[in-house]
Amino acid sequence: MPTPLYISQNFRLAMASSSIPHDTAALVSAVLEGILYGFSVLMFIGTIWASTYKRRMQDINRPIIVVAILLLLTSTMHMIITIIHVEDGLVKYRDTWPGGPTAFFANMTVETYVIKHALYILQTVLADGVMVYRCYVLWRSIWVIILPSMLWCGIIVTGTRAVYGNSQATANPGNVFAADVENWIIAFFALTLTTNILCSGLLAYRIWMIERSVSKVRATKGTMMQIVRVLVDAAVLYSVVLLSLLLCFVTTNNGESVLTDLVIPSAVYTCHEQH
Template identity: 35%
Template sequence: MNRLRGQTLALKSLLMSQSSNTQIPLDLAQAVSTPLQGILYGLSVYMFGVTFLDLTQRHGTPSGKINRTMLTSACLLFITSTMNVVISIYREVNGLIMHRNSLGGPVAYFADLASWHWIFMNVLFLIGMLLGDTIVAYRCYVVWSSIWIIVLPVLLGVTTLATGITLLWNFARSNPNIFNPLITRLTEACFISSLGSNTMSTCLLAYRLWIVDHRSKKYHTSNGNLLHVARIVLDSGAIYSTCLALFVAFYLAKSNVCFILRDLMMPITSICFYMVLIRSAHRTRLETKFDHSLKLDAVQHNAGHLHNVEIHLNKDVSIPEDLQDSRTEYRRLREAEPTTIL
C-alpha cells in the first residue's frame, strides 16, 4: 500500500515536471539515447576485437607475455556494455510500444525507478564505472610502484561503491522521483567521487610518465615514447571525465538530458579503455619495425668495413647515481608498457 502511494506521488510529480516546455520528455530521451548508445556500442565492439587481438597475439610487447589483468578487464567491459545495450533495447521496446496505452504511458514506464530493468541497468553502470576507475588506479600503482600513491583514489572508489549501493537500495525500496533531495545527494556523491578518483589517478599516471621521460632526456636515454603514452592517457581521461562532468551538470540542472548521457557512459567507458591499449600497441609496433629497419641498414652498411679495434681501459668511470636511477626507472616503465601499464 505504501509503495503504491509512493508510486502515485512519484507519477504525479513526474508528470508535473514533464509539463515544462524546456524539459525533454522521458520517452523522447529514451528514444534518442538507445540509437546513440547502439552506435557507440558498435564502435566499442570493433575496438574490443582489435584490443583482444593485440593482447592475445602479443603484438609489440617487449616481454612477450599476455597481460591477463588487462585482458580480463577488456572482456568484463565488453560483457557489461553488451548487457547494458540489450536492456536499453528491451526498455525502449516495452516502454514505447508495449506500454504506450497503459496508465501514464511511456513516461510512467521509464519513470519507474523500482523496476528490475532500471535497477539492473544501474548495477551494470556502477560495475562499469568502478571497473574503469580501478583500472586507472592500477595503472597508477604500476608506474609509481607504491601503494600509498593510490590511497585517496581507492577511498574515493569505495565512496562510489557505497553511495551507489545505497542509491540502488533506495530505488528498490521506495521508487522515488529521480530528482528528489535524497536521491540527488546520493547521486552527487557517487558520481563526483568517481570523477575525482578517475581524474586524480589519470593525472598522477601522466605526471609520472612525463617526469621519468623528462629526466631520461637529460642523459639522452629517452626516445619520447613514455611522453606519447602520457598524452594517450590524458586524452582518454579527458574524454571520460568530460562526459561524467556533463552528466553531473545536467543532473543538477534537473534536465532529462542526463538520462541520455547516462546511457552513453557505458560504451564511452569501454571506448576510452580500448583506445589507450590500441594507440599504445600501434605506436610500439611502428617503433619495433623502425628499429629493425635501422639495425638492418646498419648491418648492411658495415658489412664491408669490418676491422679490429683495440681498446685500452686505464680509468674507472663512475656513473652518477641519478643517471642510474633514471635509466633504471625508464627501462622498467618502457619494458612494462603496454602490457602492464596500459
C-alpha cells in the same frame, strides 16, 4: 531583493521545464548508445590483439585482459537491457501503463531501469578500479593509490546506495531528482569524476617523469609524450561526460537519462584507449 536560494530554485525549475520528455530521451539514448557500443567493440578487439599478438602466455597481462572482457560483457548486457527497456515502454506497455510511455520511462522502480543502472555502477567500479591498478603498476607505491582507493571505495558505497534508493522509491517513483536519491547519485558522480581526473593526472605525470629521465640518455625525444596525450585526451572525454551528468542532476535536467546510457560505452572506449 531575491535571495540566492530563491534564484537557485527558479534556475532548477527553468532547467527542469526545458528537459526533453522521458520517452524521447530513452529512444535517443538507445540509438546513441548503440553507435558508441560499436566503437567500443572495435577498441576491445584492438586491445586484445595488442595484448596477445606475438606474445608468450606468461607475458600477457591477464588482469587487464580479464577486466577488458568484463567491461565488454557489462556493456553488452547494458545494451541488451536498453533495447528491452525501450521495447517495453514503447510497445509492450504503451497502452496499459498509467501515464503512457513517458511515465514508464520516468519510473525508477521498473525492473529494466534498475538493472540498467546496476550494470552502470558495476561498469564504473570496474573501469575506475583499472585506473587505480594502473597507477599502482606504474608508480610501484602503495602510498600513491591510498587516496584513489578511498575514492574507489566511496564509488562502490554511493553507487550501491543510489541503485537501492531507485529500486525502493515507491513513494515518488517518477522523480529521480527526489532529495534522498539525488544526493547519493550526485556524490557518486563527483567521486568517479575526481577518481578519473586524479588517476589520469598521476599516470600522465609518472610517464612524463620517465620520459624526462630516459630522454637524457637517448637522442630521440617525445615517444612517451604521445602516451601522455592519449591519457589526457581519454581523461578529458570521460570527464566531460561525467561533468555533464553531474550538471544535469544539479539542475534537475532529464538529459541525464541520455548521458547515463552514453557513459557505459564511453568508459569502455576510454579504458581501451588508455591501454
